[in-house]
Amino acid sequence: MPDKLEDFRTEIAEWIAANLPEELRGQPRNEDTICWGGRKWQFRSQAQKDWLERCHARGLTCPRWPVEYGGGGMSRDEEKILRDEMNRAGAPSPLESFGIWMLGPALLKFGTDAQKAEHLPEITAGRIRWCQGYSEPGAGSDLANVQTRAEDMGDHWLVNGQKIWTSYADKADKIFALVRTDREAPKHLGISFMLIDMETPGVTTRPIRLISGASPFCETFFDNVKVPKEGAIVGEMNRGWDVAKYLLTHEREMIGGGGGGLIAGTTLSEAIGDMDMVAGADPVIRAQAMELEVDTLAFGLTMERYKDIAESGAGVGHASAMLKYYGTELNKRRQEIVMSARGSDALDWSEGLAAPWLRSKANSIEGGTSEVMLDIISKRVLELPSK
C-alpha cells in the first residue's frame, strides 16, 4: 500500500514536471493569477489556459470526484500527495470555483443522475462559473428567513426577490440559490435549492464596494425571472434547507480549513519580516506573534485531525463550526499582528497589506458569523440547555 502511494507520488511529480508551464511556477496567489473559469473568463495567459486544460484532462481540477464527470477519482491519501507535489513544484491551482467547492458536493450528494451529468463536467472543465445565492438583505445570519419567492407557473418557476453577498455574481454564469417555494410553510420549510442561469432575462447584479476597496460581492436582483422546471431543483422540493445546511457545514470546514485562500501561503515570519527590526525591544508585538504562531501550528494540526476523524467515518458533525470559528478568528488576529508589525508602512494602500487586513474582518461574518458558530457549538455539540 505505501509502495503504491510512493509510485503515485513519483508518477504525479513526473507529470507535473512535464506539464507545468515554467512561467506559472512560484507565482504569488492573488486575484491576478487565480483561474476562475466560466463563459466570460479571459485567461491571463496562454500558460494559464494550457495548465487548466492539461490538469482537467488528467482529472486534477477535482481530484476526488468520479472520473466519469472529469474528476480524478483519487483517494484522500492520493489527493494529499497531489497537493504536496503541487506545492513542492510551486504549481498554481489550475481552477478555483464555487462549483468545485459548493455546488459539486451538493450535486454529488443530492443531485439526480441527469443533474450530475449536466453540471459536473462543466465544472471540472472550468466552462461554467457558479455563484451562491443564500443571503438576503435584512436576513443576515438568519439564513432561513428567505423572502425570494418562486411561484409555480406550470412549466416554469417565476422568481422574484433579491439576494445579497453573492460572490462574483457579476462574473458568474449560473447561480444556485435558496428560494421560497411554499409561502405557507414554517420558516425552515418551504425553501428549495434552485439552479438559475444568470443570463435569464430579469436577472441583474450590482457590485458592493467593501471597506477594503474591492468588490468581490454583489447584490443580485430577480425580476419576474422564468426558470424552466426541468432539473431546476436540487434535492427534494421544499427541503432546500437540508441542502443548504449540508453546504454550510462543508463551507465551514473549507473556510476554517484554509480553503478559499484563508490560510495565507506565507508564514508569519515572512509576512512580518525582520522581527528585530519591526518590534525592536517591544515585547507586545513579539508576544502576540509568538502566541499566534503557537496557535496557528496547533490549528493546522486540528484541521488534519478533523480530516482524520472525517476519514475514519466517525463524522465531525456540528463540531465543524469550531473550525470555521477558530480559523477565521485566527486569520483576523494574524492580519492585525502583521499590520501592527509593519507599522506605518502598512498604512499605505499600495503596500497591499491593508486590503487583506480589512477583507479578513468579513471572515467571521460570511458563511455564518462567529456568533452563529458559537451558538451551534453550545447547543449542538455541548448540548447546553435553551431554557
Place this chain on the structure above:
Amino acid sequence: MPDKLEDFRTEIAEWIAANLPEELRGQPRNEDTICWGGRKWQFRSQAQKDWLERCHARGLTCPRWPVEYGGGGMSRDEEKILRDEMNRAGAPSPLESFGIWMLGPALLKFGTDAQKAEHLPEITAGRIRWCQGYSEPGAGSDLANVQTRAEDMGDHWLVNGQKIWTSYADKADKIFALVRTDREAPKHLGISFMLIDMETPGVTTRPIRLISGASPFCETFFDNVKVPKEGAIVGEMNRGWDVAKYLLTHEREMIGGGGGGLIAGTTLSEAIGDMDMVAGADPVIRAQAMELEVDTLAFGLTMERYKDIAESGAGVGHASAMLKYYGTELNKRRQEIVMSARGSDALDWSEGLAAPWLRSKANSIEGGTSEVMLDIISKRVLELPSK
C-alpha cells in the same frame, strides 16, 4: 478655601505625628495587623488599642460620618487629605468593619434616629462588629431569592433559615440580614432588612474552608431565632430590597474602588521583583505586566473620576457596576501575572502568594458576579433591549 485645606493638612499631619504609635508605622496590611473591633476582639497589641481609641476620639474611624455619632464630619477633600497623610506616615487604618462599609451607610440613609443613635456610635468606636447576611444556599447571584423567613409573632419575629458567604460571621457580634417577611408577595417584595444579635439563641455559624485554605466566610443558621421587634427592621417593612440594592451599589463602588484591600498596597513592580530576573528574555510575561500596569493606572484614574462625578451631584448610578467588574477582573489579572512572574517560587504555600491569588478568584463572584455586572451595564446603562 485651599488655604483652609492646607491648614487642615498641617493639623492632621501633626496630629498623626503626635498620636501614631511608632511600632505601627509601616506595618504590612494583612489579617495579622488589621483591627476589626467588636466584643470578641483581642487587640494584637496595646499600640493597636491606643491607635483605635485616639483615632475614634478624633473622629477618624469614620471621617465623613456626623460628629454626633463619633464620626469626623469631614468633607471629601478633607478625607482625601487625611488619607494622604495617613499613607505618608505609614499609618494603618485604625478600624475596618462591615459596620463602617455597609451598615453605617444604610442606617444613615434608611435608619430611624433611634437606630442611628443605637448603632452608629458602637460602630465608630469599634465596639460592635457586624456581618452581612444576604446570600443563601442555592440562590447564588439571584439574591432576591430569599428563603430565610421571619414570622410575625406579635412582640417578636421568629426567624428560620440559612445564610451563606457571611464574612467573619463566627467573629461578628451582630448581623444585618435579608429575611422574607411576606411569603405571598412577589420575589423582590416581601423582603425586609433585619438586624439580629448573633448571641441570640438559635443562631449558629460554621466556617467554610476556601480553596485558598482560609475560612473568611461562614454558613449561618437560624433555628427559631426570636428577634425583638423594636428597631429590628431598617427602612420600610417588606422593602428591604431597596436597602439591599443601595448597599450593593455601595459595595460595588467599594470593591471596585479598592475598598476592602482589593487594590494591593504594593506596586506591580514590587510584587514581581526584578523583571529582568524573572522574565529574562520572555516577552510574554513582560507584555502582560506592561499591559496590566497601563490598565491599573487608568483604572485608578477612573475611580477618581467616578468619585468626582458622584461629588458633582450627577450621580454614578448603575455605572458603578463597571467599577466592580473592571476592578475585580483587574485584580485577578494582577494575581495571575504575579504568580507567573514569580514562577516556581510562588507555588509553595509558605511564600504567601498562592493564597491571595486563589482568593482573588472570588472577587468576580462576591458582591455580584461579573456576569451580573455586565447584565446591569447592558440593561441599565446601555439600555439594550431585553427582546
Place this chain on the structure above:
Amino acid sequence: MERLVDTEDEVMLRDAARGFLDENAPVSAFRANRDAGRAFDPGLWREMAQMGWAGVLIGEEHGGADMGHRAAGILAEEMGRTLAASPFLSSAVIAASALRAAGSERLSQIAEGAALYALAVDEGPKHAPDLTAMEARPEGNGFRLSGRKVFVADGASADRVLVLARSGEGDEGLTLFDIEADRAGLARGAADSIDARDFATLEFEDVEATGDDVVGEVGGGLAALAPGLRAGQAALAAELSGLTAGISAITLGYLKERTQFDRAIGSFQALQHRAAHLFAEIEVTTSAVAHAGRVLDQAPEDAQLAVSVAKARATQTAKLAVMEGVQMHGGIGMTDDYDAGFFMKRARVGAEWLGDYGHHAAIVAAMRGL
C-alpha cells in the same frame, strides 16, 4: 489638580464643538472629502480657526485663545467622534506646543490658521525619534539636511515643516528645524493613506538650513520636540477616544434597531456582555485621556506618564471598538457605503502615529520600575 469631570467652561466648549461639527463636519463630510481625494476642507479649517481652535494652545499675546491641553483634548475628542479632518493636531497642537516652548514668532500665523505645519520625525515603520538618522551636516553657519522622512501627517499640504535631524552623536546630537515646505531640495510625495488623510513622504536632498531655522538649541532637538510630541500624543489619544465614542454610538444604535431571528440583536446576551465590556474599557480610557490633558495643563514636565497611559489605552480601546463595531454590524459593516470602515481605518492610523501601543506601554513600564 482639577477634577476629572468637565468643568462648566469645558461642558460649554464641548457642546459648542459638537454642535458645530455635527452641522459642518459630520461623517458624510469626511466621505465627501475621501471621494474627492481631498485630505481636508480648507474652508472648514478657516471656520475652526475663527472659533479659536487653531490657537487653542497659543498665548493671547500671539492671538491665541490659550485654552489649554484639556480643552484641546475636548476639541480633538469631538473631531474624532465625526472623523472631522483638519490640520488641527499637526498645526494647532504639535507645532504650536513645540514652537511655544521655543518662543517662536510664528505662533500668530498658526493661531490665525494661516500657517499649516507638519512634523517630520519618523524614518522607519515605527516611531522612534531617538533613532533619527537624517543628516544635518554643518556647513558655514548653517546645515545641509539630507535624508528621508515617512508618515508625515499633513506633509503634502503643509506650508512649513518641523524636521528632526542628526547633527551629532547620541540623544544630544539631534536638532529640530523649522523650514518652509517649498525650500529647494525638499520633495514631497503624498501617500495613499488608508484613512484618506494627508500623510506624505519627504525627501531632503542637501536642503539648506540656517541657524535661524533651529528650534531651541542645536543638539537640543529632542528637548525642543518633547512639548510638541507630548501634546500631540495626548490630543491624538483624545481623538481616538472620540472616535471610539462615535463608532460605539453607531453600534449601540444598530444593536437596538436591527432584528434577527425575530428579536433585536441587542437582546442577545452574548452581544450584551461584549457591549458592556466595551463600555467598561471606554470608561477607563476616558479617565486616562482627561487626566493627560489635566497634567499637561498643570505640570507639563511630568506629563509623559499620563500621556503614555492615555495614548496606549486609547489605541487599544479604539481597536476593540472598531472590531466589535464591524463584527456586530455583520455584512453591512463591511460595505464602503456604511461608515464603520472609516472608523476602523482611522483607528489603525491613529494607533501607529506618534508611537504605537508597545511604544507607550514601554514608557509606562520603565517609569513604573517594570
Place this chain on the structure above:
Amino acid sequence: MERLVDTEDEVMLRDAARGFLDENAPVSAFRANRDAGRAFDPGLWREMAQMGWAGVLIGEEHGGADMGHRAAGILAEEMGRTLAASPFLSSAVIAASALRAAGSERLSQIAEGAALYALAVDEGPKHAPDLTAMEARPEGNGFRLSGRKVFVADGASADRVLVLARSGEGDEGLTLFDIEADRAGLARGAADSIDARDFATLEFEDVEATGDDVVGEVGGGLAALAPGLRAGQAALAAELSGLTAGISAITLGYLKERTQFDRAIGSFQALQHRAAHLFAEIEVTTSAVAHAGRVLDQAPEDAQLAVSVAKARATQTAKLAVMEGVQMHGGIGMTDDYDAGFFMKRARVGAEWLGDYGHHAAIVAAMRGL
C-alpha cells in the same frame, strides 16, 4: 505519520486506563491523599506498574511494555482527568526516556515500579537548564556536587535523582548524574506545594559522584537530558489536557444542572459562548498534544517544535478552563469542599513545571524564524 485520531489499540488503552482510574483514583482519592499529607498512594503506583504503565516507555528487554510516547500521553491524559497522583511523569516518562537513550541498566527497576526517580534541574523560579550553576567539581576520577536544586518533582519520595550540574563552561559544560537520593551530603526538604504533590528542594554539599554515575557523556548533560525533558514536556502537556477535560466536564455538568433566575445557567448565551470558545481551544490543544506524542514516537530528534507547541497550548488552555470553571460555578467553586480548586492549583503547577508558556512559545518562535 500515524493519524491524529486514536488507533484501535489506543482506544482500548484509554478505555482501560479510564476504567481503572475512575475506580481506583477518582478525585476523591486525590482529596484523601491531600488530607493525609500524602503526595501519592504507593499501593496505587504498584498497581499501575503491574499494568505496565511504569514501563510504558521502556523496551521489552528491560521488562517494559514499550508502548511509546502517544500511549504515555494517553495515560497522562487520563490521570490528569481525575488528578491521579503518581510518580508516573518523573520515573516512567522523564527518567525512563533519558536513561533509555543512555542505555542505563536501571531501566528494569523503573519498569517494575521499584525505583522512583526525580529530575533535579531547576535552580531558580523559571526552568532554564542551560543556566545551570550547580557545581560539579572534578576530584580524582569523579566529581563533587555542590549547590541547590528547587522545584524537584517527586524529590522527597524518590529513590534516585537525575541531577544536572556544571562541570565546565557553556552549553557543553553540563553533565547529568544519576545518584541515589540518600547519598551523603544530599539533603532534601519537601515543599508545601499548592497542588499537594511532592516537590522538594535539594541541597547538595560536596556530594561524591563517580564516572559511573554520569549519564551519557561528561559535558554532554544537555544532550543526555533532552530525551527525558522532551518526553516529560509532552506527557505533562497531555496531563494538562486531561485536567482540562476533567474540569470542563464538571463545569458543563454544572451549567446544565444549576438553575438561577428560574432557568438553567447553561441557557444564558453569554456563558454558552464562553463555553463554546473553551471547547474550541480544547479541540485545538487536543490536536497539538496528540501530534507531539506521534512525533516523539516517529522522529524524536525533530520533536521539540511539536512538544513545545503542545506544552504551550496545554498550559494556556488549562488556565482558561480552570478560570472559567471556578467563575461559572460561582461561590461553590471557591470552596475547598468542591473539586474545582484542585484542578486550578494543579494547572498552575503544571504551567510552570518543565518550562512555562513563554519558555515554549519562545522555542516555537525561534524555530519558526520569528
